[in-house]
Amino acid sequence: MRTYGQYCPIARASELLGERWSTIILRNILVGCQTFNEIAEGAPGLSRGLLSRRLRELERAGVIVIRPKPDGHGSIYEPTPAGRELSQVMIALETWGRRWAELKPEHAHPGVVLWVWANFFLDRDRLPRRRVLIRFEYPTLPQSARRSWLLIEHGDAEYCLKFPGGEEELIVVVHDPLAFARWHMGLVTWREALRAGAIEVQGAPTLARALPTWNRHGWATDDPRSRFEPTLTGHTAAEA
Known part of the structure; x- marks a missing residue:
């Protein structure tokens, strides 16, 4: 160092x-x-x-x-x-x-957007109660990083870098990672991103309509302390 x-x-x-x-x-x-x-x-x-x-x-x-x-x-x-x-x-x-x-294109890695969404800003009350697998594709990224998955199961979600198995009910193609990040942050609507061709959704129409409602847009509304609450107030094994 x-x-x-x-x-x-x-x-x-x-x-x-x-x-x-x-x-x-x-x-x-x-x-x-x-x-x-x-x-x-x-x-x-x-x-x-x-x-x-x-x-x-x-x-x-x-x-x-x-x-x-x-x-x-x-x-x-x-x-x-x-x-x-x-x-x-x-x-x-x-x-x-x-x-x-400033949020620039080089900051908008779509895999990070999906990871943050799945871990911190997913509205779990709106998730399907059954197992749902959604594939996300990123054509602008290197071949090795062009796919990840969002697995909905037991009222929770998991971000997957490897195919977890099962039927893919939706495929979301992110043509413009910056627009995807801006939607996640609440700066543009899902409809605007679709109309601009920034995002393309393939699959069951009912599920496709539900998908954007799972985003809480917490970047704009949450107190950042909420994400660090366990370490601000909790007791970790490191103190044992």
Whole structure:
């Protein structure tokens, strides 16, 4: 880890948080991602090797603890008390980013939009009570990243990078990732995105009409503290 050579607390904290991907990894852990794969799903483009290195750096810095899973396969990643205090930093960054950071095409990875939607902004009260599988396609992305799935089951949703099996009842083709992100954030309507050709939906009409109603548009309405509530108020195993 590089140093600024300054005793200033901001400089010293920036040595950790300023490393590429460190803030994103820490964000994912603070909102509840506990396994290596869960953390990686919220950081497309991050290699597994670099993720491993950054996790070790965060552990050495005392902001996360790494424990073996009870079954002995893999590890669990949790924030320490020092790491939990960084939730306030994340909240400040989100608040500032909403207000001042411009949303550009290079920011609008559609896989991230679907991951965030499934984990934080899905209106679970509106979900079908049966199993539903929806495939999302991203023609503008590299071949290896052009598909992901939203699996609805037992009143909850799962973001899948691999085909989970079963019948695909809808196919959503995202031709314009920026428009998809803007819809998710409540900046354009689903109908506007469809009319502009930014999004194309194939499949059962009833399900196609229901799909956009599952978006709570929480970026515009939620208090960002709600996403970090477990680490702001909860007791983690890292403190045991």
